Amino acid sequence: MPISAIIVLGVTVVVLFGGLSYCCAKAVLHKDNEGIKDTH
């Protein structure tokens, strides 16, 4: 595979999976992650 394809692969993986991991970690640690509590 050409180097440009490997760079594209690397950048996409970092953006998509890095972003996803960051957001999921934030969600797990979120103080209001109470889920079922209905506060209506």
Place this chain on the structure above:
Amino acid sequence: MGLAVGESQERWSHRSAFILAAIGSAIGLGNIWRFPYVCYKYGGGAFLIPYLIALFTTGIPLMILEFSLGHKMNAAAPTAFAKVKKKYEWIGWFALGVSFVITCYYAVIMGWAANFLKFSLTQEWGQTYAETKEFFNGDFLGLSKSVGHFGSIKGWIVLALVFCWIWILASVWEGAKTVSKVVYVTVLVPWAILIIFMIRGLTLPGAMEGLRYYLTPDFSALLNLEVWAAAYTQAFFSLTLGFGVMIAYASFLPRKTDLVNNAIIICLADAATAFVSGIVVFSTLGFYAGQESKAVADVVASGPGLAFVTYPAIINALPAPRLFGALFFLMLLTLGIDSAFSLVEAVSAGILNKWKLSRKKVNFGIASIALVIGLVFCTGSGLYWLDIVDRFMNNFGLIIVALLECVVLGYFYNLEELRQYANSNSEIKVGRWWNFLIKIVTPLVLLVLLTYEIIDRIKGSYGDYPRWAEFVGGWLVLLLIAVVALLMARKKGARD
């Protein structure tokens, strides 16, 4: 505090259930059979640049908009729009009308997948590509020579369609409560199978050649406006936006919830699944091209042709074809089921918000009507009709809904209030740039896509189908949805 009539009474069992349900709704057959091909066609790896830009400038902002609206109004699309202003209620019904029509043929495609799951065990689809093509178009679909020749209804497709509708009904039987349980299987199972296929694909000879086609960037493509249009189209269509699904799903969330982060997770998960699907599809295409002594460009395909013609031929060439065949079609089925039941849930939530009715009766009614309409797609010309209706629902229906959403909420409602609402319990805050994206960028992009499509339809009928077929399957269906939406909005509900 008690819930008023016209508000969503349902709740997700847990935040993860909501995230998985929304991801399941977004991830569908298009992630497997559309994204890889579009990426390959429009510049390979270079396509990922406009795609990611489109995701961040249109996909995620629109997702935040739909979540904020559904959650703030605590209602599905029609009532949510009615709470903005009564005269906008029809927009919500129009979105649900489009959803309903899509469900009618989506369930039929699932029926095909269910049949092929059975065929994978016997491999009666033949050995070579020519045989699998003949099997799908001839033996299986009984494809007629033109759109006007309906032929007969295929019993085995109807049987599978009934099975799929029973499955869909069971998945939404008690609304969010049942969906909360089902999604742990229907989202995690296809992901697991996708990973198995990725490992299998990457370890096949010729896989790297396939990936070279998929990922080698052609940066000159970035100067082509068509590539950007394709990127925005892909980012928009893939996320189940404009269906009213995300509005309904957000209304089932508890009050204190992180809307922005949820939206980003769902959009990134959808994009990541599409990207991984590309690796799966192109690694196996590379292998298959090697086996057939052809170039990857000669075997590449998209849409039902990829899933039901090319892939069976590829599966034949794999070691343990029965196992991988069954896994592949199980993956398609489980990918499709949560998209299908999310559309039903959105329609049912819209009706239940307005009228005091039994959920089970409403769901059963939706399923029965959709099943009967779906019979059209089980005929010899069903594939043609499916193609026409799909094109119009996506390229007109959804774009119109999303455009109206942006205009109504951006210009006739306090968008800033909605932004602050989204931020109120979110760790990742959206800045004022979001208002700009919703008011200017997204409507502009959608308007360009709509204009492109209108010009295309003026130049010639879609797919060279006769004009009368385009009128019946496209314009007439859209008109009917608009009329029904206006009538539904005018009807008095329990809260009026």
